[in-house]
Amino acid sequence: NAGVMQNPRHLVRRRGQEARLRCSPMKGHSHVYWYRQLPEEGLKFMVYLQKENIIDESGMPKERFSAEFPKEGPSILRIQQVVRGDSAAYFCASSPTGVLRETQYFGPGTRLLVL
């Protein structure tokens, strides 16, 4: 059973460009979470999605950031018009439904560098 997959693992963008980060949850998992880890900081919650629904986006910046988890395909975290402060590691986690829902399993992360 493959774990949570994220791609790309590393992404370099210039200021003003768009960044698209992809996350494929573990097989059978329908809950996806995105977290951001800034240098010297802990992981910070951004958004929680189920298939085709955003459940909680309280940690997401109001502008330039969006997330989706379509019926088919991976979850996408999209950052428009990136700025240097967006440079960070972005981790995706997934969890199953039911009583095991509380355990989130993490992907390897995408390291975004904005030049």
Next chain:
Amino acid sequence: EDKVVQSPLSLVVHEGDTVTLNCSYEVTNFRSLLWYKQEKKAPTFLFMLTSSGIEKKSGRLSSILDKKELFSILNITATQTGDSAVYLCAALNSGGSNYKLTFGKGTLLTVNP
């Protein structure tokens, strides 16, 4: 604002030593406390603790939760160089259907041969 504080921030020990990592939390709608080990890639799940006073063990690692005092500890006995990593503590809060983790900054453990 929800908060998780870990101590110490870093720790250097020799192989064979025993270490105790601390985690305190202030989280609304607290549900569970999770420990992860992060090397250079994905945080790897170690434990989830929901009830007070029940120790969870996995090999040389063990953890316990105190919901009255709002803290948890992670013990590692007979440390090995492979235990070197950042250990993350996270509190799971659930408001309605929302489940999100609030993380501490981590404890960087270095085990020297």
